[in-house]
Amino acid sequence: MLVEIHKAQLADLEQLQQIxxxxxxxxxxxxxxKGGLDWYLDQQFSPGQLRQAIESAETDYYLIFKDKLPVGFCKLGYSKLTEPHELWLELEKIYMLPTEKGSGIGKTVLDMVIQIAEEMGKKELLLYVIDTNQAAIRFYERNGFSLLKKTRMDLPYFKEELKGAWQMMKRL
Known part of the structure; x- marks a missing residue:
C-alpha cells in the first residue's frame, strides 16, 4: 500500500472537491x-470556497492518496488561533472514505500534521470532534489527544442530538 499526501494547489481543485x-x-x-447536507457541502466544498481556501494563507488542504487513488483529505487552519493561542495549529477537518477506516492511513496523516505543526514551531494541536463519534475520539486519545472542553456546534440543519462536540488538544 502506497500512501501519498500532498498539499492541494489550484490545479487540484476539481479532484479536491470530489474527494x-x-x-x-x-x-x-x-x-x-433534509436539505442540510447539500447546504453544508456548498458552504464548505463548492469550487469557490475551495479556491478561496487554497489561495488563503489561513488554511491548507491536503489530498490523501492510496495507491494513486484519492481516499481522503485534511484541512489545517491558522486564522482562528490568536493570542494567547498563537502556538496552536488547528486540524479543522480530516475525512477518509469509509472503506479506508482502520487502514492506518489516518495515523499517517496525523503524523504528517504533527510534523507540520512542529516545523512551524507550534506547541499544541487542536481539533473538534462530534461527541457521538466514539471511534474518532478513541483514535485521537490513542494518539495523545485529551479533552480540553465540551462544546456544541451551531450549524443549521444539523440534527440537534449530534451537535455536541469535544475540543481536543495534543501537546507537541
Missing part, C-alpha cells in the same frame, strides 16, 4: 435534516 464531497457525504449524510 471532499465523497468522503464527507459517505461518512456524515445521516447527520443532517
Amino acid at each position: 471532499c464531497v465523497d468522503a464527507y457525504s459517505q461518512n456524515f449524510a445521516h447527520h443532517w435534516h
Whole structure:
C-alpha cells in the first residue's frame, strides 16, 4: 500500500472537491435534516470556497492518496488561533472514505500534521470532534489527544442530538 499526501494547489481543485464531497457525504449524510447536507457541502466544498481556501494563507488542504487513488483529505487552519493561542495549529477537518477506516492511513496523516505543526514551531494541536463519534475520539486519545472542553456546534440543519462536540488538544 502506497500512501501519498500532498498539499492541494489550484490545479487540484476539481479532484479536491470530489474527494471532499465523497468522503464527507459517505461518512456524515445521516447527520443532517433534509436539505442540510447539500447546504453544508456548498458552504464548505463548492469550487469557490475551495479556491478561496487554497489561495488563503489561513488554511491548507491536503489530498490523501492510496495507491494513486484519492481516499481522503485534511484541512489545517491558522486564522482562528490568536493570542494567547498563537502556538496552536488547528486540524479543522480530516475525512477518509469509509472503506479506508482502520487502514492506518489516518495515523499517517496525523503524523504528517504533527510534523507540520512542529516545523512551524507550534506547541499544541487542536481539533473538534462530534461527541457521538466514539471511534474518532478513541483514535485521537490513542494518539495523545485529551479533552480540553465540551462544546456544541451551531450549524443549521444539523440534527440537534449530534451537535455536541469535544475540543481536543495534543501537546507537541
